[in-house]
Structure formats: structure tokens, C-alpha cells
Amino acid sequence: MEQMNRKHSLAVIILILVTTVAAFVFVYREKLGNVARNLSPLKQNESAKTAEEFFAKLPKAECNFPDDGVAYQSAMEQVNPTLCSCVKNEQQRSSCEKSAVELVKYQAIVRQLDAERCKELGSEQYLKMCQQAIASRLEFMANDPLLLAEGYMQSGNYAKASDVLSAAVQKDDKNVEAILNLALAYAARGLAEHSENVYVDKALELVDKALAINENSPEAYRVRGYIFEVKPDFDEAVLNYTRSIQLDQNYVLSYVGRGHAYNMLGQIGSALGDFNKAKELDTKKEYPQVYSQLCRLESQGPLLEEAIADCSVSVEVANGGDKAEAHGMLAGLFLRANQLEQARMNVELALSISPNNPNILLTSSSVLEEQGDLDEAKKDAERAVTLDQTRAAGYLQLGNLALKQGNYDSAILNGQKALSLVDSDVAVLAPEKASVKQECYTLLADAYAKKGDAANESKYREMGSTQAE
Known part of the structure; x- marks a missing residue:
């Protein structure tokens, strides 16, 4: 999510969060005496040793505790679900994980000012605590429209953020x-509403x-660079980010923005250069986007250890959607290592923060698929497609699930839909479009083969072979 460049004094808000989370932790500690989760896994032809080496590099909790x-x-006091892995008793560990995920969800709901989601917390006591915490935050933020808008932006409630900021601009148009x-x-x-034609011009004005x-x-x-990315016009975005950097050569967010635009243009070396420059400038680790962007880019190539380190930093310092995305990327890394429990835990944490993020839902679908729960995997993929019908990945996942479930007509329908979206899908980078098309051709060929349609099978095998050349 795009960040507002504003450094507020958040002491009161932090106090509110710490106080209410401490109360939440106290409730969960009472349970202790009663109790005494978009990358594919490693391919089958890769060795077990490779998987073990991969897993050895993934972050693990340091278990220096005298007892469970x-x-x-x-885990409760630090709101850190990874520490639950240090609990040896299986029943206690399961309770710890559920409680810690609930705490993460609680924190996210309060930060995002989303009182409606308080109902997800499962009891009247937690509901009231959550509502009271949000009311306290809103009261504190009432006289600071920029801070209030920032809270709404964190939750993805751009309509409310726009209303608050519009009123502020009307009050002081300078x-x-x-x-x-x-x-x-x-x-x-x-961007969120797929109505760029409505809002981009307003934003540029x-x-x-x-x-x-x-x-x-x-x-x-x-x-302006960010707005041109939304448009999308990545070349123009690069020009504006560059102008920003010329005016301030230490502007971290402009390096992050330009790196992202370069990445979307397929200029990976330039993107890495900008992200690493931003990392160098961010000496206090104030900008989680730096580390999430690096993690995403590094995980696609040979820089695995760097990706893991940067993803871990992003999880540690981010809030809101950035934190959810970081957990989602870690889930993908665990999935690649076939460590399904750790993948599941990170997916659950990500969805507890951003339950309607299509990328995270597709990662969840992939985890569930690997766990053998194809029906639940299908539900998450369907939710992702419902939330964003412009992305090829959702339909491709639905097609592959349908193929596994023997629903070959559905596999073909979703494969063809995915194929039709690849060229216009801005989430698929230019250098990756050919390989995604090849995945679609393979899905379609396999589905037609299962139907006994040799002509169409041969057609899509040939198209896939041509695409690979």
C-alpha cells in the first residue's frame, strides 16, 4: 500500500494499543492454566537435500524458555505467534497459535479503525475491548485529519480517507x-476499485x-510517480520518481517507487539497485516497503537468504497491509520448502490482518492444495477471483484445482479465461508473460487430454512448445 509521507507523534495511539493489547493478553493468559498459513512448492525432481537446505535458511524462533x-x-506478551513453536505440548501449542493469531487480528483491527471487524473476535468481552480501543483512537485523531486519514488508508478504506482529506483541503486549499x-x-x-479512469485525473490535478x-x-x-503507476504508465512514473530524487537524493520512498516501476518494466537490475539504495538510506528501518519489495524480488531468483532476511524485517516493522503482504511472502517461502505448517501459520496471520487481499487468498489456496484440502483451496481461489477479476493467477489456480478434481470443463473454462487476461494483467511482469501463458497452455492441453480430445490437446501442446522457444 502507498504510504503517506508523514511522521506524527504516535505516543498516545501506541499507549492505547499497548494498554488494550495488554488487557487482551491477560484474558488469554487465563487460558494457560486450563490448557497445563503464490509460490509453488519445490518441484518433485529437486532433491530432499535441496529442500532441507532451503528450510534451514528460513527464520525460526529461538526457544530459550525453561518450560511451555x-x-x-x-508469545502472548510479544504478540509473536512464531514463539508458539517453542511450546512442546501439542495441545498447548495449538492453543497458543490460535490465541496469538487472534491477538494479531485484534491489533490490526484497532490500527485499521475497522469496528465492524471487531465482531470477528469471537466473544462479547473481546468485542467490547476492540470497540473501546477504536473509539479511543478516533477520539484522539478527531482533530488531526491527516492522521485520521492515514488510519483509514491502512485499512484500505480509501473512500473514508478521501472524504476526510477532501474536507481538510476545502478548509485550507494551500x-x-x-x-x-x-x-x-x-x-x-x-486502483482498489478498478476505476483508474475516474480517479487518476483527479489525483493528477x-x-x-x-x-x-x-x-x-x-x-x-x-x-505523481505513484499515480502514473496506477494509470498505468511506468515510463512516466520513472521520470517523475527520478525528478523527485533529483530534488532530494536521500528520499527513501522515491527510490522504492522508482524501483517498483522499474520492476514492472522488467528492468530487474535497476529495480534492485533502487531498492538497495533505499535500504542503505533507511538506517532506522522506518519504511517496511523497502524490505517487502526486496523480499519479493529476491525470492524470484537466487538471492534466497537475502529474501528471507528482508521478509523477516518487513514482518517485524510493518503494520496493516504491508505486514500482511510480508507474512504472505514468508508463507510462500515456507511453501516452497514444503513446510506446510509454517506456511499455514503465516497465511493465517496475513489473513487475520487483510482478509480480503487476493494475493494472500491465492497463497492460502496453494497451501490448502498442498495439504490436500481441494474444496477449501477452491473457496479461497474463488474469493480471490471475486475480489479481483482482472488477474490471470486466480483463474489459473481455479483451473488447476478443477483439473485435480476431475472437472475438466471447468478447468478449460478457467484456463481460457486466464489466458485471455495475461496480456492486460499488470501484475504479470512483461518478462513473465510468456511463462504464464505456457502454464495456461499446459493446463488446457492436460484438460483436453483427460476429455479424450486429441485435436485440442495437440493444439495447446504445440502452442505451449512454440511459447517456450
Whole structure:
């Protein structure tokens, strides 16, 4: 998610969160005495030794606890579900994991100001605690529209963020910070609602307004770069991020933005260069996007150890959607190593924060598929497609699941839909489009083979072979 470039004093909010989470932890500690989860797994032709070496590099909890009770308590107090793996008793460990995931969910709901999701916490006591914490945050933020909008942006509620910021701009039409944050909110809303044609022009008009007030604003050019990514026009995005960097050579977010635009253009070396420059500048680890972007890029190549380290940092320092994405990427790494329990745990953590993230739902579907639960895997893939019907990956996953379940007509229908989306799918980078098409051809050929349709099987095998050349 795009970040508002604003450093507020969050002491009161942190106090609210710490206080309410401490109360939540106390409730879970009472249970202790009663109790005394979009990458494929390693291919089958890769050796067991390779999987073991891969797994050895993945992050693990340090279990320096004298007994299960202390490990359980530490997991609750630190809101760190990975410490539950240190609980040796299977029943206690399961209880610890469920409780810790619930705590992560609670924190996310309060940070995101999403009172409706308080109902997900499972009891009247937790519901009231959650609602009270959100009410306290809203009361504190009421006189600071930029901070309030930032809270709504974290939850993906771009409509409310836009309303709050629009009112702020109407009150003071020379407030460059409010103007640019409203531009970001419009762009993010357009992307989320697939209504870029409605909001991109509005956002660009706001940036022009900000530049008329301050023509040398590096933030204005960074925001314009992001808006052009949403449009999408990645070449224009690079130009604007570059202008922002020329105005401020230490601007971390502009390096992250330009790196992302380079990545979308398939210029991987340039993308890595910008992400690593941002990492070098981020000495206090204030920008989780740096590490999540690096993790995503590094995990696609040979830089496995670097990917794991950067993903772990992102999980540690991020909040909201960034934290969910980081857990989702870690789940993908565990899935590649065929460590399904750890993959499941990270998927659950990711969904507890962002339950409607299509990428995470597809990772969850892949984990469930590997666990043999094809029906639940199908449900998560269907949810992902319902939330975003422009992505080839969702239909491809549904097609592969249908093939495994013997529903060959559905496999063909979803395979053809996936194939039709590849060229327009901005989530599939230019260098990857050929390989994704080849996956679609393979799915279609296999489905037709199962139906006994030799002509269509041969057709798609040949298309796949041609695509691979």
C-alpha cells in the first residue's frame, strides 16, 4: 500500500494499543492454566537435500524458555505467534497459535479503525475491548485529519480517507500535505476499485495544484510517480520518481517507487539497485516497503537468504497491509520448502490482518492444495477471483484445482479465461508473460487430454512448445 509521507507523534495511539493489547493478553493468559498459513512448492525432481537446505535458511524462533508456560506467555506478551513453536505440548501449542493469531487480528483491527471487524473476535468481552480501543483512537485523531486519514488508508478504506482529506483541503486549499495525501487516496481508491479512469485525473490535478504552490516539492513528484503507476504508465512514473530524487537524493520512498516501476518494466537490475539504495538510506528501518519489495524480488531468483532476511524485517516493522503482504511472502517461502505448517501459520496471520487481499487468498489456496484440502483451496481461489477479476493467477489456480478434481470443463473454462487476461494483467511482469501463458497452455492441453480430445490437446501442446522457444 502507498504510504503517506508523514511522521506524527504516535505516543498516545501506541499507549492505547499497548494498554488494550495488554488487557487482551491477560484474558488469554487465563487460558494457560486450563490448557497445563503464490509460490509453488519445490518441484518433485529437486532433491530432499535441496529442500532441507532451503528450510534451514528460513527464520525460526529461538526457544530459550525453561518450560511451555513461559514460552506460551512470551508469545502472548510479544504478540509473536512464531514463539508458539517453542511450546512442546501439542495441545498447548495449538492453543497458543490460535490465541496469538487472534491477538494479531485484534491489533490490526484497532490500527485499521475497522469496528465492524471487531465482531470477528469471537466473544462479547473481546468485542467490547476492540470497540473501546477504536473509539479511543478516533477520539484522539478527531482533530488531526491527516492522521485520521492515514488510519483509514491502512485499512484500505480509501473512500473514508478521501472524504476526510477532501474536507481538510476545502478548509485550507494551500495545505500541500493534505492536497498530496488526497491525491494518494484517490489513486489508491482507483486502483482498489478498478476505476483508474475516474480517479487518476483527479489525483493528477491535485498534484498540479500542489506544484503550483511549491514547484520544487520532491513529495509532489513522488506522488505523481505513484499515480502514473496506477494509470498505468511506468515510463512516466520513472521520470517523475527520478525528478523527485533529483530534488532530494536521500528520499527513501522515491527510490522504492522508482524501483517498483522499474520492476514492472522488467528492468530487474535497476529495480534492485533502487531498492538497495533505499535500504542503505533507511538506517532506522522506518519504511517496511523497502524490505517487502526486496523480499519479493529476491525470492524470484537466487538471492534466497537475502529474501528471507528482508521478509523477516518487513514482518517485524510493518503494520496493516504491508505486514500482511510480508507474512504472505514468508508463507510462500515456507511453501516452497514444503513446510506446510509454517506456511499455514503465516497465511493465517496475513489473513487475520487483510482478509480480503487476493494475493494472500491465492497463497492460502496453494497451501490448502498442498495439504490436500481441494474444496477449501477452491473457496479461497474463488474469493480471490471475486475480489479481483482482472488477474490471470486466480483463474489459473481455479483451473488447476478443477483439473485435480476431475472437472475438466471447468478447468478449460478457467484456463481460457486466464489466458485471455495475461496480456492486460499488470501484475504479470512483461518478462513473465510468456511463462504464464505456457502454464495456461499446459493446463488446457492436460484438460483436453483427460476429455479424450486429441485435436485440442495437440493444439495447446504445440502452442505451449512454440511459447517456450
